[in-house]
């Protein structure tokens with residue numbers, strides 16, 4: 001087992017220094033989770049669900065209030081130095097880079113933090129700069145880089161210690177589609193190398209594409225852990241019918257829960273198989289083509305279970 005979290009609780013008390021103590025916020029509430037070795041595991045949930053808090057505890061930068069967390073059998077509190085050797089952390093955004101240093105100097109600095117011997121550090125830096133397409137600009141100051149390049153330096157930083165577990169917290173926020181596509185390829189490569197990956201994301205398509213299993217977290221608790229497809233099946237609650245867009249009034253048909261029109265496509269959410277069939281019959285009898293019943297996507301399931309909180313919709 002790569003990650004084993006048991007009854008993990010973390011609460012914060014707002015208000016620092018002269019400010020009055022606020023109410024206690026329970027960010028993680030007896031959360032338990034197991035991630036297999038070599039698995040790509042997604043953590044999904046609305047803002048404030050506790051995902052970052054969990055990543056911080058696993059990275060040993062935050063202590064739990066109660067419960068335990070282990071990385072490859074090592075306790076994150078009692079054996080924090082050992083855990084740090086085994087993990088790499090990639091937090092999204094542009095925090096944590098030294099802008100007045102080059103990418104190579106940034107990487108050499110972090111290699112030194114991992115206490116890598118000089119020759120190994122040099123080899124790893126060269127490999128990562130090459131792997132992440134930074135070799136040509138490796139000796140330019142990071143402040144001259146595009147946002148996408150800065151994100152790639154972040155990725156390199158997370159991999160410099162040759163980690164067995166890589167924690168990604170919102171890694172593709174603000175990435176352009178090409179970079180996001182390259183990122184998916186990188187995840188596949190890291191997985192093929194036998195590394196375990198824990199990734200928090202708001203991007204359901206990304207989670208569906210890269211994750212072996214996902215855990216839905218809400219209010220500091222696990223709602224479900226499943227394969228993306230398994231989750232979709234579990235959500236047998238709704239069936240969707242897809243068709244070419246039409247002006248027909250479908251909202252009034254029995255069993256129709258929602259109608260979404262987007263990009264020339266019509267998506268009708270129904271309350272089950274019978275209603276979906278009636279919608280299909282109705283559409284076909286009105287001359288609409290390309291009608292099909294579709295399996296719910298991970299996004300549909302997320303919306304069913306958690307609602308639209310934290311999805312930017």
Ligand SMILES: Nc1ncnc2c1ncn2[C@@H]1O[C@H](COP(=O)(O)OP(=O)(O)OP(=O)(O)O)[C@@H](O)[C@H]1O
Nearest residue numbers: 012013014025027046047048049050051052053054
């Ligand atoms: N340093 C802190 N002090 C007080 N409260 C905090 C602190 N950090 C997080 N919290 C609170 O703990 C809860 C969980 O926050 P956390 O950042 O772990 O959630 P998240 O799922 O990562 O959300 P997001 O997707 O917005 O990053 C939230 O209610 C948040 O306001």
